[in-house]
Amino acid sequence: MILKNFWKVINRPIVGLSPMDGVTDPSFRFIVARHGRPDLIFTEFVNVETAFFAPDAFIKDLTYDEIERPVIAQVYGRDPELFYPVAHVVCELGFDGIDINMGCPAKKVAAKGSGGGLIKTPDLARRIVRATRAGIEHWVQGQTLLDIGIPSELIQKVKASNRLRSGCESPPARLPIPVSVKTRIGYERNVVESWIPTLLDEAPAAITIHGRTLAQGYKGSADWEAIARAVEIASGSPTLILGNGDLRDMSDVVRRVRETGVDGALLGRSTQGNPWIFRAKEKAAPGLAERFAVMLEHARHFERHWGTERFVAMRKHLAWYCSGLPGAATLRSHLVRVNGMNDVVRCLRAYELSIAERRPPTVAAESGVDFACEPAPS
Template identity: 25%
Template sequence: MPQVSLPQSLQKDQPFTALAPMQDVTNLWFMKVIAHYGSPDYFFTEYFRVNDTSRLNRGILAAITENDTGRPVFAQMIGESIPDLVRTAKELCHYDIAGVDLNMGCPAPRIYRKNVGGGLLLSPGKVEQILAELRQAVSDRPLTVKMRVGFENTDTFYEILDIVNRHNIDLLSLHGRTVKDMYHGAVKYDLIAEAVKRVDCPVLANGNIHSATTALEVLERTGAAGVMVGRWAIGNPWLFNQIRQALRGEPITPVPLVEVRNYIDRLWQTPTAATMPERSRVGYLKMFLNYIALSVDAEGQFLRLMRRTQTEVEMFNLCDRFLLSDLTQTLALAPYSGVGEQGSREQGAGEKVFSLPCSSTSSVNSPQSKNLDFDH
C-alpha cells in the first residue's frame, strides 16, 4: 500500500509543528485554547483505548467532530488486539480525521505491562503484524506512528524503523528516550537523526522542546521534518507561533505576563467547572500552572507559593500579585533553569493526585515528576 500525502501545513515549505497527544489534557477544550494563541499544524487526540469490548470514546471523539480550530486532527489509538485495532481504525475513518495514529510510546507502567503503548517495542513481530493489517485497513488517509527509541535499551530500534518502512507509514513521531527512561535524562536526538536517515516518511522530533530556540536547534541537529511539543505548550501556548517566527528568521515576540494571566482565566473555565468541587478545580489548574510557573520568575517564588494555595481566592490573588503588578514583565522565552528542581525539593506530602497522561497518577506539586512530561 503506497504512502498517503499529509495535510498541508500552515506555512508551506516550513518544518511543521504538532501538539503531542496528552491523555486528560488534549481534549477539544484544550485544543481550542491552544488555537486561540496559535495553532500547531497538526493536533493529535488523546488515545482511544482499543480492546474486544471497546467503543469510540464520545469525549475524545468530540475533538474530531466538534473541532472548529481549522487544523487537521489525527486520531490516536492504543491497543494490541489486531482485529479490534482494525475495527476501530475503520470506524475512525468514517469521521473527518487527518489520519490514524498508533501509540507505541506510552511509558506508564500500567500501560506497557499490558503490552500496549511502549510495551509494543518489546515485540517487533507484533508490531509487524499490527502495522501490516492497519496499512491495509487505512488506505485512503495517513497512517502514523508515535514511538520511543526503545523499551529499556535501543536493541530493537533499527528493526522497528525497518518495519515502519516496510508498511509505508506516512509520519513517524519519535520521542528520543526509551520507555524505561520515562522523562529522565537527555533526549537522544542523535537517534532521531538516525531515524530521519533510515525511514522514508517524515519524522517529527519529540522530547523536551521547550522553546523556539530549542526547536530550531533540534531541527538542525536531527534533520527532522518538524517538531512535536507536549508539556511545554501547556506552559507557553504561544510557542507554536514563536517557532514559526523563528523559522522565518523574525524576532520572537515576548508575551506580557498580563496575557499569561488571561490564559489562566481561560484554563480555569473548563467545560466541567460547574460540577467540580473547588479543591478539585484548583488541583486541576495546578497541573497547568506547574508548567507556566517555570517561566514566570527566575527565583521560583510563584511556583513555590502557588503549590501552597488551597482555594480559588488564594490562587488568583497570587496570580494577580505575580502577573499583574508589573505590566512591563514578560514570560521567559524558555523555562528558567533550576526552578522546577527547587519546587520539587519543597514538595509537600499528602497532596492531591489525579489522572495524568497514559493513565498514570502523580502529584500536582511535582512538574519534574516522572509522569508529568506528557510527551508519550
C-alpha cells in the same frame, strides 16, 4: 473540512503539539491551537478498548475544535481486531489522521504489550498498522459503523459530537486519512537499526521518534543521534521522520532540525503553561494580563467540557501557567486547591491586588486583568 493526507503538503520543518497522556485534552488542545497555532496537533492517546466499554469517555477524549486542524487522533492497544473498527470511528469523527502509539513507557500500558511494549513484538505492531489501514480503506469504500457492529450508543455519540462541532452528523466526504506512528528508539536499548525498517515496511505517512528507550522513561537525555540515524534509514522512503524529546524552545527545534535532518519535531512538556511557544519568533512573551486571560479562558473551556466534578484535573494546568511569575510559589499553592472557575477568579484577583500593592500605580494599572466577563465570587 478534512485535509486529504496533509502530511504530503504541510510545510517543513513541521512543528507540532505532541500527544501527552492527561495533558492534551480537548481544552488544552483548543488553547494551544488558538494562541500558539502549531502546524499540527495530536490528541492524548485513547485506548481502543474504551470505544466499546466506555464510549462516553472515548468521545469526550476525542472531542476537538475545527481550529485544531490538522488534528490527529492517537490510539493505543494490542489487539488488531479492535484497531479495525476504531479506525472506522476515527474516520467518521472527521479526524485528519490517526496515529498509533508504540512508545508509551507507562508500566500499566507497556506491560500489557501496548504502547512501547510493541517494540518487543514487531510482527504484532505491523499487524496493527495493517488492520488500521484496512479499517480506513473499508470506511472510504462505504462501510458504515452499523455494518461492522459498532454499538448504537457509540454511533449516536459520534453523530452528536459531529453535530456539535460542525453542524453535520457525518463528514462531508469519505476521504482516506493517513496512518502514522509515534515510538521510541528501543525498549531497553537502541534498536533503530531493526525497529525503524520494520515500521517503514508498512509505509506509514510519518514516524515520530522520542529519543529515549522505554526503560529510560523520561530520565537522562534524549538521544538525537539515534533519531538522526533513523532519518538516514528512512531516506528515500515516502515516510516523514519527526523528532521528540528535550525540546525546551524553538531554538532547540531549529538546532535539532539542522543537526539531524528530521522533517519536523513535536513539542511536549515545554508547551505546558506556555501555548505561546510555537509563536516565539513572531510574538513577545505574554504579559501578566494576557497570561491571566488565557488561564481564565482555559479554565472556562475545561469546566464547560468536563464539569466542576472533574475540575481537579485543571489544577496542574493552572500551576504550569505560574512559571516565571513573581511570587509564583504562593500563587501556585492556591491554584492547586481550586474547584471551579469562581475559585480561579478569586485567586487571580487576589494575586493582582498583591502585585499592585508592590508596584508603582502606573505599572500596576498597565498590568491589570479584565475580569469583567468572568464569574463573580460566590
